[in-house]
Amino acid sequence: MIQALAIELAFKGAQRLTTLLHYSGLEAWSLVAIGFSIGGVGYYLGNKTLDKKGAAMRHPALAKFYLLKKKREESSDILKKLSNVELLRSLPPEDMESILDFVTPINVLPNETIFHRGDSADGLYLITDGQVNIIPDSASSDHVIATLGPGNSFGEMALLTGEMRSASAVTTTHTTLLKIDKEHFDALMVVSPTLKKSVEQLNSQRILINVQKLKRDLDKEHWQKIAVANIRRLSKMEELNLMQKHATTGAPFALFLGAMMDTIPESIIIGASFVSFGTYQYTFLAAVFLSNLPEAMASSRAMLESGFSSKRIFTLWGTLIVAGAVAAALGNIFLLNAQPTIITFVEALAGGGILAMVASVMMPEAYEDGGAEVGLATIAGFLAAFFFTLI
Numbered sequence: 217m218i219q220a221l222a223i224e225l226a227f228k229g230a231q232r233l234t235t236l237l238h239y240s241g242l243e244a245w246s247l248v249a250i251g252f253s254i255g256g257v258g259y260y261l262g263n264k265t266l267d268k269k270g271a272a273m274r275h276p277a278l279a280k281f282y283l284l285k286k287k288r289e290e291s292s293d294i295l296k297k298l299s300n301v302e303l304l305r306s307l308p309p310e311d312m313e314s315i316l317d318f319v320t321p322i323n324v325l326p327n328e329t330i331f332h333r334g335d336s337a338d339g340l341y342l343i344t345d346g347q348v349n350i351i352p353d354s355a356s357s358d359h360v361i362a363t364l365g366p367g368n369s370f371g372e373m374a375l376l377t378g379e380m381r382s383a384s385a386v387t388t389t390h391t392t393l394l395k396i397d398k399e400h401f402d403a404l405m406v407v408s409p410t411l412k413k414s415v416e417q418l419n420s421q422r423i424l425i426n427v428q429k430l431k432r433d434l435d436k437e438h439w440q441k442i443a444v445a446n447i448r449r450l451s452k453m454e455e456l457n458l459m460q461k462h463a464t465t466g467a468p469f470a471l472f473l474g475a476m477m478d479t480i481p482e483s484i485i486i487g488a489s490f491v492s493f494g495t496y497q498y499t500f501l502a503a504v505f506l507s508n509l510p511e512a513m514a515s516s517r518a519m520l521e522s523g524f525s526s527k528r529i530f531t532l533w534g535t536l537i538v539a540g541a542v543a544a545a546l547g548n549i550f551l552l553n554a555q556p557t558i559i560t561f562v563e564a565l566a567g568g569g570i571l572a573m574v575a576s577v578m579m580p581e582a583y584e585d586g587g588a589e590v591g592l593a594t595i596a597g598f599l600a601a602f603f604f605t606l607i
Contacts, residue, residue, distance in 0.1 A: 485567070
């Protein structure tokens with residue numbers, strides 16, 4: 217596809233200007249570069265706007281990046297709460313993604329007992345908001361062993377020793393807790409020596425010396441940002457849940473507009489270059505077909521998994537075929553006999569949009585790391601190579 221763009225649109229467009237209008241190589245490159253740049257930026261801005269409405273579901277690479285971004289947004293709030301917990305801030309933020317799966321938020325009313333003395337250990341509790349008193353017996357709250365607030369943890373001693381709870385935990389205000397069940401806590405202690413060491417220090421001192429140093433070197437906000445940035449994976453179940461959650465009522469229209477934005481530039485070029493079947497160069501048409509077919513199949517499957525009906529999907533693609541045919545016809549009517557500068561500029565404009573689209577949907581690893589800006593970077597690199605080739 218990129219080779220077809222280079223030969224059919226960029227090089228032939230510049231050759232048309234140098235041959236028919238006697239442009240210099242620099243002048244021809246400048247006109248093509250301006251067209252590619254405007255087309256690419258236009259696609260970039262339109263794509264980012266429509267992706268926010270759900271149009272990202274039309275391409276697997278876009279959908280994965282979109283859903284991963286949604287997961288990061290949804291995880292940001294709980295990571296902000298976790299950043300207040302001294303025990304967890306002793307862990308590298310890069311390791312928090314695996315821990316997120318084990319954390320359960322709990323809201324507790326004032327004067328409620330979280331666990332009683334003598335209970336078996338069921339998990340580790342982390343306070344994100346509110347206050348908890350640790351007392352010898354929940355039947356009598358006169359003697360308070362410790363009063364814990366946001367950022368403190370409790371319940372880990374019984375988990376480590378395997379003994380029953382040695383005290384009761386009672387809330388004094390409306391309290392928000394994050395709980396890690398015993399099974400998950402044991403698994404984390406095995407895979408995270410840092411957590412095990414921190415818990416052991418906490419049990420013996422109740423204050424982590426190394427955390428105090430960490431708090432000076434790495435504040436909570438920075439820790440949270442690193443933790444969010446290192447959320448990099450989506451399980452199949454998470455992907456399906458997020459697809460269904462974010463496949464809103466506005467998504468079908470956004471999907472249609474996004475697919476239109478992918479289709480129209482290609483169709484205009486196909487129509488503008490058609491004179492007769494005998495003289496038509498099929499290179500670009502074949503490249504469009506080969507690049508679009510697997511993407512359409514994959515995106516149809518993604519839309520099915522998102523909850524779209526088969527009828528709605530067929531209606532979307534059927535409407536796009538009609539829109540593409542109309543665009544090709546208009547391209548043939550208005551551009552076939554147009555001035556060389558107009559034909560070249562319009563082809564370059566469409567080429568920029570197509571190249572930005574190709575970079576977004578056919579370079580999934582680059583797109584996952586760099587986002588939609590990968591398309592702009594690809595256009596810049598393409599134009600730089602084309603400059604040296606032409607000059």
